[in-house]
Amino acid sequence: EPEVTQTPSHQVTQMGQEVILRCVPISNHLYFYWYRQILGQKVEFLVSFYNNEISEKSEIFDDQFSVERPDGSNFTLKIRSTKLEDSAMYFCASRDRTSNTEAFFGQGTRLTVV
Amino acid sequence: GQQLNQSPQSMFIQEGEDVSMNCTSSSIFNTWLWYKQDPGEGPVLLIALYKAGELTSNGRLTAQFGITRKDSFLNISASIPSDVGIYFCAGTGNQFYFGTGTSLTVIP
Numbered sequence: 001e002p003e004v005t006q007t008p009s010h011q012v013t014q015m016g017q018e019v020i021l022r023c024v025p026i027s028n029h030l031y032f033y034w035y036r037q038i039l040g041q042k043v044e045f046l047v048s049f050y051n052n053e054i055s056e057k058s059e060i061f062d063d064q065f066s067v068e069r070p071d072g073s074n075f076t077l078k079i080r081s082t083k084l085e086d087s088a089m090y091f092c093a094s095r096d097r098t099s100n101t102e103a104f105f106g107q108g109t110r111l112t113v114v
Numbered sequence: 115g116q117q118l119n120q121s122p123q124s125m126f127i128q129e130g131e132d133v134s135m136n137c138t139s140s141s142i143f144n145t146w147l148w149y150k151q152d153p154g155e156g157p158v159l160l161i162a163l164y165k166a167g168e169l170t171s172n173g174r175l176t177a178q179f180g181i182t183r184k185d186s187f188l189n190i191s192a193s194i195p196s197d198v199g200i201y202f203c204a205g206t207g208n209q210f211y212f213g214t215g216t217s218l219t220v221i222p
Contacts, residue, residue: 004156033210042215043151043157043212045211045212048209056209091156093210095206095210100144100145100206101145102147102206103204103206103210105149105157105158106156108155108156
């Protein structure tokens with residue numbers, strides 16, 4: 001069964017460093033999302049991406065964050081100059097071209113900023 | 115993105131009890147979805163609802179798509195320890211919006 005895959009599963013980085021979280025969405029999907037979940041808290045929307053551009057973003061998704069679909073298969077989230085409070089699980093999700101369909105989530109990347 | 119409001123935020127129940135949780139929105143959706151997140155995992159789809167008023171079951175789970183298209187509920191009957199996790203609703207149309215989550219703890 002097709003699935004969304006995320007790498008790495010766990011990343012530890014020093015405060016101030018840049019990180020890139022990688023996602024491979026399901027191959028025929030066209031809508032892509034990033035969510036964040038701080039330990040023990042709710043899942044928070046970061047950004048949605050369609051047709052090679054951001055379609056919607058939350059107030060969390062400030063200039064520190066960027067997304068890219070560099071090669072038609074990967075979907076990346078870059079966090080510049082990480083802060084301690086960026087420590088969280090980051091989930092990628094994708095959806096196909098049809099409206100009203102479910103999004104499929106990856107297993108997540110646990111980011112720890114030290 | 116808009117977030118959907120779920121209630122309750124958390125529940126602690128005895129094994130064998132039934133569970134009910136709901137999700138509301140200020141917007142209309144074409145599809146309502148319910149996901150479960152096990153600890154350390156990504157959310158996994160449980161039930162999808164495509165029509166207002168629709169009532170759908172998946173084993174011990176039953177979900178309904180509200181008539182107004184602005185709400186949905188999920189019931190779990192005869193809870194068991196492996197029902198533990200966070201349950202999320204989601205609404206979709208042209209966009210996809212995720213709920214705030216209900217954390218369920220089942221006490222054996």
